[in-house]
Amino acid sequence: xSEAATLEAVTIDSEGDFSYxxxxxxxxxxxxxxxTLDYISNVKGEADWIxxxxxxxxxxxESKPNPTHWASxxxxxxxxxxIRYYLSKGQKPTRSWDEVPDDVKQTFERLGIPEKExxxxxxxxxQFDSExxxxxxxxxxxxxxxIFVNSTEGLREHPxxxxxxxxxxxxxxxxxxxxxxxxxxxxGSFIYVPPGVKVKHPLQAYFRINAENFGQFERxxxxxxxxxxxxxxxxxxxxxxETATLHSAVVELVAxxxxxxxxxxxxxxxxxxxxxxxxxxxxxxxxxxxxxxxxIGSRLTMKYPGxxxxxxxxxxxxxxxxxxxxxxxxxxxAKMVHAADETTSNVVSKxxxxxxxxxxxxxxxxxxxHLKGCKxxxxxxxxxxxxxxxxxxxxxxxxxxxxxxxxHEASVSQVSEDQIFYMQQRGLSEAxxxxxxxxxxxxxxxREFPMEYSVELKRLIDLEMEGSVG
Amino acid sequence: MSDTLxxxxxKATVDGxxxxxxxxxxxxxxxxxxxxxxxxxxxxxxxxxxxxxxDYEVTGGSVLMDGEELFDMxxxxxxxxxxxxxxxxxxxxxGVSNANFLRAARQARLPEGExxxxxxxxxxxxxxxxxxxxDRKFTGxxxxxxxxxxxxxxxxxxxxxxxxxxxxxxxxxxxxxxxxALKVVAHGVNAMRSPERGFLVITHYQRLLDYIVPDVVHVLxxxxxxxxxxxxxxxxxxxxxxxxxxxxxxxxx
Numbered sequence: 001x002s003e004a005a006t007l008e009a010v011t012i013d014s015e016g017d018f019s020y021x022x023x024x025x026x027x028x029x030x031x032x033x034x035x036t037l038d039y040i041s042n043v044k045g046e047a048d049w050i051x052x053x054x055x056x057x058x059x060x061x062e063s064k065p066n067p068t069h070w071a072s073x074x075x076x077x078x079x080x081x082x083i084r085y086y087l088s089k090g091q092k093p094t095r096s097w098d099e100v101p102d103d104v105k106q107t108f109e110r111l112g113i114p115e116k117e118x119x120x121x122x123x124x125x126x127q128f129d130s131e132x133x134x135x136x137x138x139x140x141x142x143x144x145x146x147i148f149v150n151s152t153e154g155l156r157e158h159p160x161x162x163x164x165x166x167x168x169x170x171x172x173x174x175x176x177x178x179x180x181x182x183x184x185x186x187x188g189s190f191i192y193v194p195p196g197v198k199v200k201h202p203l204q205a206y207f208r209i210n211a212e213n214f215g216q217f218e219r220x221x222x223x224x225x226x227x228x229x230x231x232x233x234x235x236x237x238x239x240x241x242e243t244a245t246l247h248s249a250v251v252e253l254v255a256x257x258x259x260x261x262x263x264x265x266x267x268x269x270x271x272x273x274x275x276x277x278x279x280x281x282x283x284x285x286x287x288x289x290x291x292x293x294x295x296i297g298s299r300l301t302m303k304y305p306g307x308x309x310x311x312x313x314x315x316x317x318x319x320x321x322x323x324x325x326x327x328x329x330x331x332x333x334a335k336m337v338h339a340a341d342e343t344t345s346n347v348v349s350k351x352x353x354x355x356x357x358x359x360x361x362x363x364x365x366x367x368x369x370h371l372k373g374c375k376x377x378x379x380x381x382x383x384x385x386x387x388x389x390x391x392x393x394x395x396x397x398x399x400x401x402x403x404x405x406x407x408h409e410a411s412v413s414q415v416s417e418d419q420i421f422y423m424q425q426r427g428l429s430e431a432x433x434x435x436x437x438x439x440x441x442x443x444x445x446x447r448e449f450p451m452e453y454s455v456e457l458k459r460l461i462d463l464e465m466e467g468s469v470g
Numbered sequence: 471m472s473d474t475l476x477x478x479x480x481k482a483t484v485d486g487x488x489x490x491x492x493x494x495x496x497x498x499x500x501x502x503x504x505x506x507x508x509x510x511x512x513x514x515x516x517x518x519x520x521x522x523x524x525d526y527e528v529t530g531g532s533v534l535m536d537g538e539e540l541f542d543m544x545x546x547x548x549x550x551x552x553x554x555x556x557x558x559x560x561x562x563x564x565g566v567s568n569a570n571f572l573r574a575a576r577q578a579r580l581p582e583g584e585x586x587x588x589x590x591x592x593x594x595x596x597x598x599x600x601x602x603x604x605d606r607k608f609t610g611x612x613x614x615x616x617x618x619x620x621x622x623x624x625x626x627x628x629x630x631x632x633x634x635x636x637x638x639x640x641x642x643x644x645x646x647x648x649x650x651a652l653k654v655v656a657h658g659v660n661a662m663r664s665p666e667r668g669f670l671v672i673t674h675y676q677r678l679l680d681y682i683v684p685d686v687v688h689v690l691x692x693x694x695x696x697x698x699x700x701x702x703x704x705x706x707x708x709x710x711x712x713x714x715x716x717x718x719x720x721x722x723x
């Protein structure tokens with residue numbers, strides 16, 4: 001009984017808002033310098049080329065200013081010297097939940113991960129702070145050659161597969177935060193799907209921050225070989241600490257000819273998290289990459305998933321939903337780079353600003369002059385709930401040449417106090433009225449999601465709206 | 471008193487201006503009362519104050535619904551307790567279908583954890599829509615979005631029928647309606663008249679009362695009820711206007 005008592009979570013008020021006492025075998029300490037990188041490399045037993053990669057990245061990170069000339073000044077409030085860059089319990093990811101340490105296991109059980117795995121997932125990786133605690137993929141998939149491991153294992157055990165593309169889709173110097181990730185990355189998913197293998201059920205990763213003042217820097221690389229298909233889903237949560245927490249991931253996708261990748265994110269960060277993520281895909285000939293990105297919570301999210309369509313007839317799509325509540329800023333969008341003939345891209349973005357929450361859409365579409373027959377469709381819609389909300393749209397569409405088709409639509413609509421009053425007069429609570437409006441607004445997009453995730457998203461919206469009513 | 475909607479000495483202000491200055495009237499279940507009055511007399515204010523709109527401040531008096539104080543309840547609690555307001559200007563809710571809206575409103579009336587019976591709900595909604603001559607396509611359209619004036623008011627009546635209130639206040643439901651739409655709406659209200667329900671019909675014109683015949687007519691002037699009578703009072707107001715009422719009030723002042 002006493003053991004159970006020590007494992008009791010510290011705080012409980014909303015779903016993801018709890019944490020367990022910290023007890024780490026490996027702790028790189030506070031602050032960032034070359035020693036931090038050596039510490040991480042030593043713990044992981046990394047090859048020399050990775051050590052070099054990290055050190056070069058640190059120099060790039062230090063040389064790049066925060067992009068506050070176009071992005072939020074709030075970035076200046078990230079105190080890199082106060083962050084802990086690596087924390088782990090020294091665990092190796094196990095294939096059985098029974099072998100996962102109790103507090104970590106209880107965390108994921110409370111978040112419902114093992115149950116979802118039993119119901120509808122083909123593989124699961126569960127990351128607790130810096131390292132995966134659990135990683136498993138169905139035996140049938142393993143037999144077909146599907147690899148689903150964390151970044152450390154991927155680079156150590158399968159360099160012939162992963163090294164070729166690692167840091168190539170998103171170079172270290174892409175931006176300050178991709179450089180930071182390249183210096184201190186840990187965890188994340190490395191996935192390889194061999195030619196022709198169609199993974200029927202989704203693979204899922206779950207990223208959990210447990211410690212205060214911690215930075216989580218997972219690194220994901222998914223390579224789907226010719227004619228193969230995969231759906232990957234990630235979920236993220238963190239407890240509500242007093243101080244800011246940093247989450248800065250790099251996600252690289254490679255879809256070889258005729259391959260299909262669907263990458264789904266439903267994140268529900270607490271509103272002390274700076275969430276600065278770089279996500280990009282390369283789509284080869286006739287390949288299709290689809291990002292479905294749902295951003296709920298966080299203090300500041302900056303994320304613009306992109307697709308570089310390198311092969312003829314490649315297709316890229318970004319479907320995103322962002323919900324900014326009081327004290328939150330969702331700065332999201334998409335990048336579509338057409339680099340071959342007859343490539344097609346589609347961007348549908350919906351943002352919701354509640355109270356003083358702020359939403360920004362930034363979209364880049366690039367179609368150069370020498371190409372033929374490219375198409376882009378961009379739609380961005382904003383919903384404002386209550387009067388103080390703010391929404392901005394910055395589309396950057398550069399289309400050269402006259403053999404392309406592009407269209408861009410944008411709209412802003414509002415849920416006023418009178419609309420909420422009207423719904424309340426019919427018996428809905430204020431929170432239910434707001435949820436209904438938000439769900440109505442995103443409804444046509446959510447229909448595109450796998451069932452389990454549309455249910456999850458609806459539930460998260462309900463929770464967020466309940467929290468926003470005083 | 472039980473089985474009445476009792477408004478007692480109600481006073482309310484908006485932006486510091488007193489609009490209701492001690493309004494009293496009682497609607498027993500089973501009766502239809504009409505409130506008529508010139509522009510600016512406080513008719514719509516009364517409706518919004520009873521529903522709980524936050525722009526209005528109640529500075530005195532009470533409204534008891536079957537003995538329970540409305541002002542002790544939140545807007546949505548009043549609704550679930552059986553108070554319905556048909557809006558003069560129904561709001562549009564983009565993206566939320568009529569069916570989902572009604573369903574959410576009905577779901578809100580069930581105990582925590584209980585799920586609405588969707589099949590029974592749709593069956594009932596379709597039957598009610600048929601009675602109101604509403605096209606089935608209505609259910610998939612966003613609430614009131616792009617609706618004509620007549621469609622919006624018909625939709626208010628559909629919501630009223632589906633929510634089955636104890637007391638319904640109709641705020642200028644006749645405004646913006648042509649005669650055919652007016653008949654449909656009146657028919658819907660008349661079909662709901664019952665010993666278990668009271669109506670308060672707010673209107674500027676007598677025309678609506680040709681179709682929804684009231685048991686009692688009140689005249690509202692300058693924030694108070696200044697005259698109460700039978701349905702003939704409405705006819706007199708229609709024929710002679712409100713000036714004679716104003717004169718009487720001023721003479722008595």
